[in-house]
Amino acid sequence: MTNRIHRRTLLTLAALTLLGTGGCATKALMDKATKTEYRRYEETVSQVLVTADGKRLAVLGPKYHYIFDVPEGLVQLLDSPLHRKMSARFDVFNVKANGDVEGPFALILEQASQEDRLAAKAFGFTDLSTTRAVRWFALQGSRYSAAKFSMPAGTRPLNQPYRVEVREALPNGAREALVVMTPLTVAADGALILLAIPLIPLALVVMRDLQTLPIGF
Template sequence: MNLLSLSITARRGFLALSCAALGLMQWGCASTPEGEPVHGKDAMVSFLASKDGRKVVIAGEKYHYVFDGDPGVATILRWEGRTKISPALVGELKVARNQSLEGQYVLMAFDTDLTPDDQAFLIQTGFAKTEVKYGDRTGPALRYFGSVKGRRYEAGVLKQDEAVDFSRTQYLKYVEQETASGPADKAAPTPLARAADGSLVLGGAPLSVVQGGADYSCRARFMDICFFR
């Protein structure tokens, strides 16, 4: 079609449509600034928690991951039957450009490992009955799904007695959401500080190292980290 052969009105309409189409193309590009996500992993150094379980820190070689503890998990951490529970991270931690992060986890305990009182306690805490296959085990169980939110910081140096004796190298997997508009914000320095006696604190709350088991038979795990013998 020859544009010059069209009437003035038709040419104006054609040009208007062309400009509109070009505008839509530009709008489409501007509306999808997300770049390709970057997957990575960080070797774990330690696992720390406040006494009430409301502050949790996973210290890696590259970053410190600070979470606000789930009240249900805080209750579980103080429960004497906690070794009957197998926790695990579901998928990867999602890290935004501003270094905020979120993830999903699951806590599970098989009925055959629980007393009637244990089951009553876990159901009251928020666990639900289910039928699962976990490793080489199958059967009725209680399961709890939860989410974690927090922030990622630049790693700081820990003392030797603040490291965890893992039975093997443990990794925390994450995915960073990069964007075409610019690089992600640089992680801020770790908020972990030293009290006068040299112990670790977070926002004034003392932190304790949750020591890991040194053998493969340890059944209680948090985000695939064995932390109860």
């Protein structure tokens, strides 16, 4: 009788141990499945364009297209007399698991006179110094695959390659976040079209590479 009770106790303890181990393993698997990992890559931008209605901004690379809503005030600023004295830069693009992307965009006014700085302040520039003014915009949009897209012949790229760092969320160990095909098309005359609206180069400002920016910018 005593041996039988002892054996039952051992079996019960063994079963509880297995259940505990299984629970830990299941939790570990669940944690791994729900953990979001990240990868970083560098995008070489060949074109920065805006729709003719001023509502969408397209940043084009060889593998991906990034389409953003144009932030409030950006078009008005580019149409202002200050635009000839401005350069621009993109900061890190953050791509979410669903393909949404966001990132800061800055317009920089260099060698600004006092009159320029007063005008810049009226346009919302906040980083004002004796020679420079900066205004940041928050870009939000989506990333698309450019795998089956070919740039039309004769399209003029930027004056020099422009590089943007991208941080991409990789859910559940996936190789990349959700990507759908680009909505850009090419018209019969070679013009780039986004959702039936022509795209025009954002040539009003000089794009600045991250590697060319001074430390502390």
